[in-house]
Amino acid sequence: MDNRISRPAICIPLADDESAIGYFKRLADINVVDPKDLVVSIRCNTSFAKNLQPILEENKWIEFSIAHHNMLVEMSKLNFKHLSKQLKYCPLCLQEGEVWQNGWHFLCSAACIKHAVWLLDACQYCGKTLSLTHTSFHHCRSCGFDMRRATSQAQKCPEEVLTLQCFLEGKPLPSTSMPLLWTDFSELTLEERSEVLQLFARFQPQPDGSLRQVYKYLSNKNSAKVCLHEVAHSLFGGYVGLWNYLYALKIFDEGTVSSRFTKFYRTFYNLCTHACFEPYKEVIEQFINNHWHKALSKRNNLFASKTIQIHPWVPLQQACRMYGLSKRTLRRAVADGMLTGKVEKKACNTSILIYKPDIERKVIRLKDVLNATEAATLLGVTKAQFKQLRDAGTFKQFSAPEADYCSTWQFSKMEIESYMETVLWHTAVVQSDYLCIPDIMRAYGHKCENLLSRLLKAVEANELIAKQFSAKPSVRSLAIKKSDLLHWLDTTLPTDHHYSVPRVAKLLGVNQQFTYELVHYGLLHSDETDHGYDITDEHLMAFHIEYVLLSKLSKSTGVNSRNLIKNLMDYEIYSVDKDWPVKLRQKVYRREDVEALEWLAEL
Structure with missing residues (x-):
């Protein structure tokens, strides 16, 4: 043409x-x-x-x-x-x-x-x-x-509006202006500069809740002047101008389903990728840490890692990991008003957010607070027995339930532990070379038919010398010296007392891989040989005395494994060791931990 x-x-x-x-x-x-x-x-x-x-x-x-x-x-x-x-x-x-x-x-x-x-x-x-x-x-x-x-x-325009026009045309900003945009913005194209201005104009809160139709709004001589003045103050009014703009978005979002603030910062981060906008992003992230009552995680990849780390609102489960507190303790503290909490509702679930500075100020107290059930479990008595001690004035540091403060009794863990030390420090410890009847049956009951009756006959015939662990006589209170027991078992049980891992897996009723993990992490001791692991009766007995399997607990209590794990976690009986694999932690528990619980006392 x-x-x-x-x-x-x-x-x-x-x-x-x-x-x-x-x-x-x-x-x-x-x-x-x-x-x-x-x-x-x-x-x-x-x-x-x-x-x-x-x-x-x-x-x-x-x-x-x-x-x-x-x-x-x-x-x-x-x-x-x-x-x-x-x-x-x-x-x-x-x-x-x-x-x-x-x-x-x-x-x-x-x-x-x-x-x-x-x-x-x-x-x-x-x-x-x-x-x-x-x-x-x-x-x-x-x-x-x-x-x-x-x-x-012709009317004089504010300094911020003049700065807006200089920015749009790509000319040096006035020396008297105080925007956040101190770095060189010459790398921005004309289209990018215009897009930024239209972005701020589009997200300004409207009375009807809708986003502005920028072209229509700026083409109207009556509305364009007001709009561009607001945009100039937001973008070139320094720290205060941008902060006021963000705060207006937050106030506008209160009570609405969708978040205009979220849409704004996502659009801003995706559009403004140049280094000259870093000061603006710092203000946005500072505002989020001050006013954003939602959790941040690594999925918020637009923000700096430091912003995510110092964000004051954390989910309940994350707070448990960070401060070593149980979910039950934190939920109770939120319900009692000790901690500031907020319910966050999502599509399919509801989670609790906790204000992190509150936890940091009160973490020592939270770790020291026990309710009546937890205190009784720690002391090793029933709830009724603990009530007797409480009513007798044994404990000084406790608080009764109050309508506006606390819904449960609260006791000091440190005082309970100090009281236990005072009571037990002078008492003699049962010698470790004695085993009670329940321990013997757990270790050897599956290897010999009618072991209990044969064992009691041996006691009656003075072939084994027994002692009582309890002042109240019962079969459960009988204890036999370990060396005498092993000598007697040598004459009673088959002579083959060495087992391979597959054989032990069948005896325990678990799979071989799980048995290998028990050996690898030292829960089940063994002797290494050229052909693998060699496990003796003494090793099996030590395992049965110290640990209990989840499957055995589930069968004995009549509670399925899933609910049983949840109940044990509620009582802070997590596992044998938090550093071990999850499957191992959920299937093996220290016997002394679970036997201390009142509802498992009969095991």
């Missing part, structure tokens, strides 16, 4: 910051012709820069060059949403005989940088909006009013 036009009688060069459509209107005004007579069949709409640039390039007398007219080249690449269909102008510039500036044509344009005044977008005589295509260089097409005479209507 031939884009060359007839050279007019009076030729003028294209000024450095002059818009393409403004140039042809100025050229027509000087030659006293209609602009359409100069550029035939060229549509001067919102794509005027893209349509007119080829003409500027092919007609050498216009003196167009990319070096001097770089903004015009950038404008030719813009989507229509960044450009205005209306003319915005500075009457002071027109009065001084200057040209239409490229910076007047952007949708987010607000001010004249040279004169620091608001741009006008309507005829000051008839009040009609000035269209790009139906306005001559100096006069309103409707009434013929000379736009140069509107200087009395």
